[in-house]
Amino acid sequence: MTDLLTIGEAAKRSGVAASALRFYEDKRLISSERAGSGHRRYHRAVLRRIAFIVFAQRIGLTLEEIRGELDKLPGDHAPNRRDWSRLSAGWTSRIDERIAELERLRAGLTECIGCGCLSLDRCRLVNPGDRAGRSGPGPRYWVGDPRPA
Amino acid sequence: MTDLLTIGEAAKRSGVAASALRFYEDKRLISSERAGSGHRRYHRAVLRRIAFIVFAQRIGLTLEEIRGELDKLPGDHAPNRRDWSRLSAGWTSRIDERIAELERLRAGLTECIGCGCLSLDRCRLVNPGDRAGRSGPGPRYWVGDPRPA
DNA sequence: CTACAAGCTCAAGTGAGCTTGAAGTCAAGT
DNA sequence: ACTTGACTTCAAGCTCACTTGAGCTTGTAG
Numbered sequence: 001m002t003d004l005l006t007i008g009e010a011a012k013r014s015g016v017a018a019s020a021l022r023f024y025e026d027k028r029l030i031s032s033e034r035a036g037s038g039h040r041r042y043h044r045a046v047l048r049r050i051a052f053i054v055f056a057q058r059i060g061l062t063l064e065e066i067r068g069e070l071d072k073l074p075g076d077h078a079p080n081r082r083d084w085s086r087l088s089a090g091w092t093s094r095i096d097e098r099i100a101e102l103e104r105l106r107a108g109l110t111e112c113i114g115c116g117c118l119s120l121d122r123c124r125l126v127n128p129g130d131r132a133g134r135s136g137p138g139p140r141y142w143v144g145d146p147r148p149a
Numbered sequence: 150m151t152d153l154l155t156i157g158e159a160a161k162r163s164g165v166a167a168s169a170l171r172f173y174e175d176k177r178l179i180s181s182e183r184a185g186s187g188h189r190r191y192h193r194a195v196l197r198r199i200a201f202i203v204f205a206q207r208i209g210l211t212l213e214e215i216r217g218e219l220d221k222l223p224g225d226h227a228p229n230r231r232d233w234s235r236l237s238a239g240w241t242s243r244i245d246e247r248i249a250e251l252e253r254l255r256a257g258l259t260e261c262i263g264c265g266c267l268s269l270d271r272c273r274l275v276n277p278g279d280r281a282g283r284s285g286p287g288p289r290y291w292v293g294d295p296r297p298a
Numbered sequence: 299c300t301a302c303a304a305g306c307t308c309a310a311g312t313g314a315g316c317t318t319g320a321a322g323t324c325a326a327g328t
Numbered sequence: 329a330c331t332t333g334a335c336t337t338c339a340a341g342c343t344c345a346c347t348t349g350a351g352c353t354t355g356t357a358g
Contacts, residue, residue, distance in 0.1 A: 211344075
């Protein structure tokens with residue numbers, strides 16, 4: 001047992017399917033070396049990278065965005081504590097905004113739904129301004145959001 | 150100006166695209182009558198229904214689930230305050246769970262990322278148990294989640 | 299009467315994030 | 329030598345929530 005992992009081992013340890021790991025590699029979120037056979041060999045460090053990816057996904061980042069973050073990691077040394085935490089610096093506000101929205105929605109459950117104000121043009125809970133962003137279910141351009149060119 | 154809306158008016162008032170309204174109708178989330186011409190005519194009440202849909206989506210329900218909720222509305226009278234609020238009864242806990250997760254994630258930003266514990270098999274922040282559900286980005290069966298039969 | 303905007307249907311396309319299948323290679327055990 | 333299982337690539341498939349386009353009809357303003 002060296003400290004290089006096969007894709008199966010990496011999948012098992014991370015809980016992420018091998019097919020997903022190949023997909024991530026294809027999208028340049030992770031990288032591997034190859035054994036003589038052509039089989040992937042992962043450094044143990046890939047596990048932390050994968051953890052970071054899963055973490056970031058839960059927060060709501062797309063793989064594209066996550067790749068952008070990972071690209072900021074230094075290439076000259078193995079990323080340390082500070083390197084990782086720098087990446088997540090901006091996330092707190094993102095989380096805070098989402099929590100704030102959920103709290104407003106929760107308040108609306110008792111205050112707003114069913115009352116006369118549940119109306120898209122009048123109720124601040126579901127007004128178009130709040131519908132920007134992509135944190136809802138499914139990949140869609142939020143109603144009222146201009147599509148990217 | 151009767152109290153029946155064309156699809157264009159409904160779209161404008163709700164902020165939801167006409168194509169989406171047709172799509173919702175196709176999926177039986179809303180309904181319309183037809184003018185002699187075959188054009189859709191919506192009752193004003195559809196606006197509240199649409200508001201409910203948008204609201205529920207922000208909370209993280211799929212259209213399928215939303216349809217299930219809407220089906221619970223009484224057919225014998227126009228839904229009133231109580232009818233609507235009954236629907237959202239179970240949502241509070243759903244929101245609370247999601248908020249709790251986001252708070253844990255936020256805590257992890259300062260405590261956990263970059264430290265030795267950012268490891269998928271050890272860190273409670275990103276462990277597989279927390280990865281169930283569909284509240285993240287994109288339609289996917291969360292890693293480790295069994296696919297529905 | 300003529301534009302032209304708005305509506306219709308139906309099929310196909312989009313995007314994210316994967317999974318699945320086909321067809322083949324490689325490594326280990328019996 | 330043979331089987332089994334893990335791996336490879338590449339293309340195609342899948343879900344969700346829509347949007348877009350083609351081709352046609354309807355409604356309205358001048």
